[in-house]
Amino acid sequence: MMSRQEIMADLYRLIQERKTHSSDESYVASLYAKGLDKVLSKIGEEATELALAGKGGETDQVVYEMADLWFHCLVLLGFYNLEPERVFLELERRLGTSGLKEKAERGEKHR
């Protein structure tokens, strides 16, 4: 089995490679052809579908919709040529932040 890191990196590479395909051949190419706003509104749509799956309590559906959402996140990263590594580094930084410190930091941002 592939490591998690490879899956995300490979999916990102696939998405980057699809940029050069025609819209007829590739879903990713068709998204890029529709422009940034379409990529972004897909993220909103997929997040809502994930929330609905979460509300419904159907765990297989939660997994499926979360994969959909992460996939479209990779499409957005591809739009800006941002390696998924960047997001993992940000998460790693937060992993170093513990307990009350985490809360204080987030509290600042969200209130």
Place this chain on the structure above:
Amino acid sequence: MMSRQEIMADLYRLIQERKTHSSDESYVASLYAKGLDKVLSKIGEEATELALAGKGGETDQVVYEMADLWFHCLVLLGFYNLEPERVFLELERRLGTSGLKEKAERGEKHR
């Protein structure tokens, strides 16, 4: 540097462990205390913030907001005790799906 696999798994373990903390100590515990709907509405909020960052073209902000969104996705997985591994397996399955096949599959779902 930690491998990506460990980061997601470690963050998930951290989130699971925070479940038992008090809301005062931990942001994660405070989210769970507010209930599933709060976790789900955070996903909608963070997705919108990601879309806004994407629209604004501020790439650091895109990375930051995507980390926020993925973090809250892990919180949702934690709510249902679903390992992030499940989502990676779903993405790996899609990675095996290529070109027109990918498009046809997605087309089915989204139309």
Place this chain on the structure above:
Amino acid sequence: MMSRQEIMADLYRLIQERKTHSSDESYVASLYAKGLDKVLSKIGEEATELALAGKGGETDQVVYEMADLWFHCLVLLGFYNLEPERVFLELERRLGTSGLKEKAERGEKHR
């Protein structure tokens, strides 16, 4: 020009009437045929499109996307046979709530 009251009520009646049409004839009927989750995910999608228009500062686009969002709200009301009047009554109730009181009430809910 029609009064605002009639527009919302008339649109709602139109939507209710379209329920009985075939999906080929009517966009509204095609939404209902796809089920509640589709109606709800459209609300998430349209809200994101509105947020993106707002971020872009294109005021004509803000108006257009807000109309889209409100239209899909009426579709949701139609799903549950809830008259738009119900929402206006709730807004009217809030209109009676002033200053600090409004803030305190909302604060309660959102914190």
Place this chain on the structure above:
Amino acid sequence: MMSRQEIMADLYRLIQERKTHSSDESYVASLYAKGLDKVLSKIGEEATELALAGKGGETDQVVYEMADLWFHCLVLLGFYNLEPERVFLELERRLGTSGLKEKAERGEKHR
């Protein structure tokens, strides 16, 4: 009872008037103080809460969350000094669009 038109117009006037208040006095003023992105992310959050209420089938909650969403839409209109009348006119325009024509027009936009 107030007409629907007056409620929306009065709420809009109230929101415009609150702009000049301090954040401590008014929820609306505190939103504006946090800036456009906060107003927009609230729209995403409230739309998700509406979708969740819709999924849950709690009709009182649907009405309550829709009022919340429309209220924050008025806050966005207030940000750009756009009268709600503008949105009603757009909806009125669509009311004039019937059956297959409606479908064709929307189809164009959404596909």
